[in-house]
Amino acid sequence: MLCMLVARLTKEIVETYQICNPQFKYSEDLNPKRFLTSPSVGVLNDGYDNVNSDLILTVNFVLIHLEKNKRYIVKDLLGHGTFGQVAKCWDSDTNSFVAVKIIKNQPAYYQQALVEVTILTTLNKKYDPEDKHHIVRIYDYFVYQRHLCICFELLDTNLYELIKMNHFRGLSLGIVQLFSKQILYGLALLKEAGIIHCDLKPENILLCTSTVKPAEIKIIDFGSACMENRTVYSYIQSRYYRSPEVLLGCQYTTAIDMWSFGCIVAELFLGLPLFPGASEFDLLKRMIEILGGQPPDYVLRDAKNTSKFFKCIGSLQNIDNSESSKNGRSVYQALTVEEYEARELKKPSIGKEYFNHMNLEAIVTNYPYRKNLPKEDILKESQIRLALIDFLKGLVEFDPAKRWSPFQASKHPFVTGEPFTHPYKPPPETPHMPVVQNIKVDNHPGGGHWFAAGLSPNVPGKSRASLYSSPHFQMVQHPPANSYGSVGSHGSYNDSVGLGSSYGSYGESSNMFAYYSPIGPSVMNMHNQGSMSMLGNSPDARRRVKYQPGNGLGISPAAGNFAPLPLGASPSQFTPPSSYSQVSVGSPGHYGPTSPARGTSHGSPLGKTAAASQFNRRKNWGHSGSPQTLEAFSSHWQGQYLDSTSHTEGTSQALGSSPSYLQSNSNPGNWKQRGSGGLSANQNISSLMKPSASMNSQSTELVYDNAETGISLPDPGDWDPNYSDELLLQEDGSDESSLTTEFGRSMNLGATETWAGFGRFNHVSSTNTPPIIMQRLNGPSQAFTNVEMGSLPMHDLQATYVPSMSKHFHLMPHILQNSPSRFGYQSVQRFTHGRPPHGAEWNQIKIQAPSSGFSSVDPRSPRNNSFTNSMTWGRRMNPPVSSMPPTSGTRKDYARID
Numbered sequence: 001m002l003c004m005l006v007a008r009l010t011k012e013i014v015e016t017y018q019i020c021n022p023q024f025k026y027s028e029d030l031n032p033k034r035f036l037t038s039p040s041v042g043v044l045n046d047g048y049d050n051v052n053s054d055l056i057l058t059v060n061f062v063l064i065h066l067e068k069n070k071r072y073i074v075k076d077l078l079g080h081g082t083f084g085q086v087a088k089c090w091d092s093d094t095n096s097f098v099a100v101k102i103i104k105n106q107p108a109y110y111q112q113a114l115v116e117v118t119i120l121t122t123l124n125k126k127y128d129p130e131d132k133h134h135i136v137r138i139y140d141y142f143v144y145q146r147h148l149c150i151c152f153e154l155l156d157t158n159l160y161e162l163i164k165m166n167h168f169r170g171l172s173l174g175i176v177q178l179f180s181k182q183i184l185y186g187l188a189l190l191k192e193a194g195i196i197h198c199d200l201k202p203e204n205i206l207l208c209t210s211t212v213k214p215a216e217i218k219i220i221d222f223g224s225a226c227m228e229n230r231t232v233y234s235y236i237q238s239r240y241y242r243s244p245e246v247l248l249g250c251q252y253t254t255a256i257d258m259w260s261f262g263c264i265v266a267e268l269f270l271g272l273p274l275f276p277g278a279s280e281f282d283l284l285k286r287m288i289e290i291l292g293g294q295p296p297d298y299v300l301r302d303a304k305n306t307s308k309f310f311k312c313i314g315s316l317q318n319i320d321n322s323e324s325s326k327n328g329r330s331v332y333q334a335l336t337v338e339e340y341e342a343r344e345l346k347k348p349s350i351g352k353e354y355f356n357h358m359n360l361e362a363i364v365t366n367y368p369y370r371k372n373l374p375k376e377d378i379l380k381e382s383q384i385r386l387a388l389i390d391f392l393k394g395l396v397e398f399d400p401a402k403r404w405s406p407f408q409a410s411k412h413p414f415v416t417g418e419p420f421t422h423p424y425k426p427p428p429e430t431p432h433m434p435v436v437q438n439i440k441v442d443n444h445p446g447g448g449h450w451f452a453a454g455l456s457p458n459v460p461g462k463s464r465a466s467l468y469s470s471p472h473f474q475m476v477q478h479p480p481a482n483s484y485g486s487v488g489s490h491g492s493y494n495d496s497v498g499l500g501s502s503y504g505s506y507g508e509s510s511n512m513f514a515y516y517s518p519i520g521p522s523v524m525n526m527h528n529q530g531s532m533s534m535l536g537n538s539p540d541a542r543r544r545v546k547y548q549p550g551n552g553l554g555i556s557p558a559a560g561n562f563a564p565l566p567l568g569a570s571p572s573q574f575t576p577p578s579s580y581s582q583v584s585v586g587s588p589g590h591y592g593p594t595s596p597a598r599g600t601s602h603g604s605p606l607g608k609t610a611a612a613s614q615f616n617r618r619k620n621w622g623h624s625g626s627p628q629t630l631e632a633f634s635s636h637w638q639g640q641y642l643d644s645t646s647h648t649e650g651t652s653q654a655l656g657s658s659p660s661y662l663q664s665n666s667n668p669g670n671w672k673q674r675g676s677g678g679l680s681a682n683q684n685i686s687s688l689m690k691p692s693a694s695m696n697s698q699s700t701e702l703v704y705d706n707a708e709t710g711i712s713l714p715d716p717g718d719w720d721p722n723y724s725d726e727l728l729l730q731e732d733g734s735d736e737s738s739l740t741t742e743f744g745r746s747m748n749l750g751a752t753e754t755w756a757g758f759g760r761f762n763h764v765s766s767t768n769t770p771p772i773i774m775q776r777l778n779g780p781s782q783a784f785t786n787v788e789m790g791s792l793p794m795h796d797l798q799a800t801y802v803p804s805m806s807k808h809f810h811l812m813p814h815i816l817q818n819s820p821s822r823f824g825y826q827s828v829q830r831f832t833h834g835r836p837p838h839g840a841e842w843n844q845i846k847i848q849a850p851s852s853g854f855s856s857v858d859p860r861s862p863r864n865n866s867f868t869n870s871m872t873w874g875r876r877m878n879p880p881v882s883s884m885p886p887t888s889g890t891r892k893d894y895a896r897i898d
């Protein structure tokens, strides 16, 4: 009887209502909507979009891929980034959940998101068809309601969240080893493809869903990635993970990802970022202190930003490429805080110190051991720690030419599990193509022949020698005249089984580097307005284009040698006056002193607004991810916690459980397990979290030791929601127009054709434009062109271009020069959680006062607000893990590009 009543009042409630009132009619449309997007007021795009140009999502909102007639039903929000929202969606065709990134309805975001589509598609299909390299899979993309939607495999918690769930205590060495290996595997693939991720950090590495691939991770977020031989931006990488060469404004290669990787490995072990610089000055200072060195003189000599951080105390003539600072005597000396202040007329932000020991060895060596670890296990772990120190040294190596490549790092005993007996000497990286012989001149109207000189556009001349000898340098085979853009034929991994094979050219039909767009201009209502240079219209972009120190190219971009091609659409173009008009900037190098942009636009409005939104996101968002993440993950790791001994016995099993490792011996570097080591595949993830006091092999709950919760964490005071224009305000002294144009051209993308206007892209109208955007209203009008995605040498194109792609040429995402990711990097730094000091075990770590309510935070700090809403930021006072709010998908807490 009761059952029937319950059924009537639940399952059959509609019928019950109809019995009570025959007039009653149920309509799903009348149900209250559960909004996932905030703000949820539709003010743009016929009410579909909010003021931020985000599609307003509700639970059960249906995203439709019209061409395929495929429906994705929105169920939850997984995260939010610069580009838009990521929703967990139900794919009824496959009966599975997927993650759909719904890009903001603005052209710059759209264009940049196409870069991610293109790069990922290429990586997936061409380089990793069997999904062995720990790179997220892209399934689909389409435009719905004028939003580009990118469908990915659904992943779980990111590594930052994992560390956070472990109360910012490091993970066990076994898991650090396991994850290191997997990340290296991804990085090896990127290197092979000549792609630099440019934003590698813990929150861009996600665990696979527990049911699919437990204990596997994948690298996400290729929205900032670029081709190694087409590095254009100088403003990349999130600060904590930023490499010295990027910080100094040098040419860079895939080695910058290896630096970030080293920072990540250290953080996985320590639970805290290794270099939590509150500013670039602070970052460099920490690097110098912790690593006990500084960038080599040949790097400093050619770097754009050297004078910002160093003074010259010797003769520059003594610098003989990489040999100069060999004897430890450098002609450069790092500025003190006072000297920096005197030079820059502002105090550098300096963050707190979190480690008592200020060098890498001591920090790792003295990191607290797991409580109650038997002496012999401590001894064993101490040996592995020595291997870790040696491993890290090869990764966070100042000299990019000496920094290990993924292949070299993969052979390190820390990764292979072999006993560590002496400092590791990496095997030589197989040289790629002989550089000069394989270089073909890239013909273009402007006549600049970067590659004729055997140079990547950004290689300062004097650094060439060492760059070539670097394991990271890979000269991409330049396309012969009748092809357009070979990705290169390099076999960098020739350990037992070298790849050694060519990957063909971009022109292959299978190769998605022939950028294409899921939609045509008509869809976006962009109108062909004829050829037009975009360069002058892109004030922001020029500030981010890589500076060209020296004259390594033998060509001065300012000399107008390059083609009069556009730079691309700056996001600033998409914060336009309410009615747009075209500005014709048609000649080479017109981004000059006469440009309204020069000297008048300070920084990126998009960056600033993004920073603000990031701030709000951190402040307001709860954790919407799966609460079972860790438990689910853990459930696949049943077994005893393995001490350091078992580490060396279990790795091969753990990895063996991964098809990647089983099947990858013929892959780059022959990643076959060399020794035993690491983890049991059945190991409980909770037990892997290093400082856990109680390692219950069966428990899926982490048990923490109160004594270990007193660790001081990076201070929330470090975080600054105000975007720093520090880097963006620099006058380069060169005209990057040509440079960027050339970048575009050399990608062999797009034809010289202009599309202008906004169509139905959202404008940010004057009524809802934040003041920071308003400052751009008098700037150049928006117009975006095919050329902004690069100009294709047409003879090359015709020779090899796949006809089916030609219709999409106009939307080739070459516009990445003006990437919103570049513009939108926020000044969000890593949030810090103070915990009460506790326990002698942590005495190597500086203790911060218990921070309930973060009383130690400067009340004037804007950050302070964010910490009053403590739940959003995670817990600070050591509550049990079971009460942790679910965290996946909301990790946007810190360490963005400042």
Ligand SMILES: Nc1ncnc2c1ncn2[C@@H]1O[C@H](COP(=O)(O)OP(=O)(O)OP(=O)(O)O)[C@@H](O)[C@H]1O
Binding pocket: 078, 079, 080, 081, 082, 083, 084, 086, 099, 101, 136, 152, 153, 154, 155, 156, 158, 203, 206, 220, 221, 222, 223, 821, 888, 889, 890, 891, 892
């Ligand atoms: N495949 C996925 N599965 C689960 N969650 C995901 C997936 N991809 C992204 N997310 C979540 O969405 C968030 C935003 O994704 P992503 O970093 O790709 O966006 P973005 O706009 O490029 O961010 P950013 O501001 O860092 O550039 C991620 O931090 C993550 O939490």
